[in-house]
Amino acid sequence: MAVLRATLELRRFDPQTDREARWELVEVTLPEGSTVLEALMHVQEHIDGSLAFRRSCRHGICGSCGMRINGCARLACNTQLTAAVEQARRMAAVRRLAGRGAPASADVAPAPVRVEPLGNMPVIKDLICDMSAFWAKLHAVRPWLQSLQEAPDPDRERLMTQDDWTTLAEGVLCLECGCCSSDCCSLEADEEFAGPAALVKAYRYVCDARDGQTHRRL
Numbered sequence: 001m002a003v004l005r006a007t008l009e010l011r012r013f014d015p016q017t018d019r020e021a022r023w024e025l026v027e028v029t030l031p032e033g034s035t036v037l038e039a040l041m042h043v044q045e046h047i048d049g050s051l052a053f054r055r056s057c058r059h060g061i062c063g064s065c066g067m068r069i070n071g072c073a074r075l076a077c078n079t080q081l082t083a084a085v086e087q088a089r090r091m092a093a094v095r096r097l098a099g100r101g102a103p104a105s106a107d108v109a110p111a112p113v114r115v116e117p118l119g120n121m122p123v124i125k126d127l128i129c130d131m132s133a134f135w136a137k138l139h140a141v142r143p144w145l146q147s148l149q150e151a152p153d154p155d156r157e158r159l160m161t162q163d164d165w166t167t168l169a170e171g172v173l174c175l176e177c178g179c180c181s182s183d184c185c186s187l188e189a190d191e192e193f194a195g196p197a198a199l200v201k202a203y204r205y206v207c208d209a210r211d212g213q214t215h216r217r218l
């Protein structure tokens with residue numbers, strides 16, 4: 001099986017021993033096709049068991065592995081390591097071009113893949129953030145169905161039409177991963193701003209034809 005060698009540049013912070021965060025370089029060798037999450041799991045299992053990060057499903061469903069990879073918030077389990085290596089190489093080449101002109105090898109030199117915690121949230125340890133404010137804002141839009149009408153039949157679900165479902169379908173897909181809040185400039189400027197995830201959640205219920213509490217959510 002083909003293998004992939006990569007260097008990860010991990011943002012490390014242990015509140016028990018570190019006064020401030022530091023960067024740590026780690027070399028990994030993994031089967032081609034591995035994700036960034038699998039690279040982190042490899043580090044945790046074979047190199048440094050103290051590396052902390054969240055993950056669960058490993059399939060882009062649970063939303064727990066949100067982190068910044070090469071400066072952009074995304075799901076680690078949904079990011080191919082090969083693609084991250086290539087992106088890091090291109091970003092480094094651009095930095096060199098912008099800095100002091102490009103040496104002949106600038107566009108081929110490898111560069112480490114930067115992995116750091118989500119932004120706009122306090123860091124608990126390494127790649128794990130405190131998402132309390134994120135959850136509080138989601139909760140503030142009262143994210144559950146609140147109909148003003150009696151259920152036609154208390155023993156049955158409240159039905160909706162296919163068109164009604166199409167209107168809110170994309171809002172239902174939110175994984176609550178926090179990636180949008182991480183990279184939201186408005187949230188960075190004003191921490192009282194609800195943030196994109198809470199607005200998506202509000203949209204999901206405001207556009208639900210069965211719901212009747214739009215004014216309270218907004």
Ligand code: SF4
Pocket residue numbers: 173174175176177178179180181196197200
């Ligand atoms: S809306 Fe935000 S929290 Fe929801 S899936 Fe998209 S990036 Fe994640």
Ligand code: FES
Pocket residue numbers: 054055056057058059060061062063064065066075076077078
């Ligand atoms: S581990 Fe569940 S979305 Fe990545």
